[in-house]
Amino acid sequence: MNEDETEPKASDAPGFDRHMLEVLVCPRTQGRLHYDAKSQELISRGANLAFPIRNGIPILLVDEARLLD
16 A cells, blocks of 8 residues: 555444435334444344444344344
8 A cells, every 4th residue: 555545444434324214124023223323233122133334334134233231
């Protein structure tokens, strides 16, 4: 990498478009998802799962979700 090129930073990653919440649903319950900006996750309270958002893209796979406490 030459000196004119820079490594991409986390802040350079595209953000999550909150308008997507109007059409996205939990793949397990088909219920509403809630956006947690701090953890970059979509929360399904009905399924007790948190789905990750990577590079602005929600990963709505149950196998990728984190079980909430």
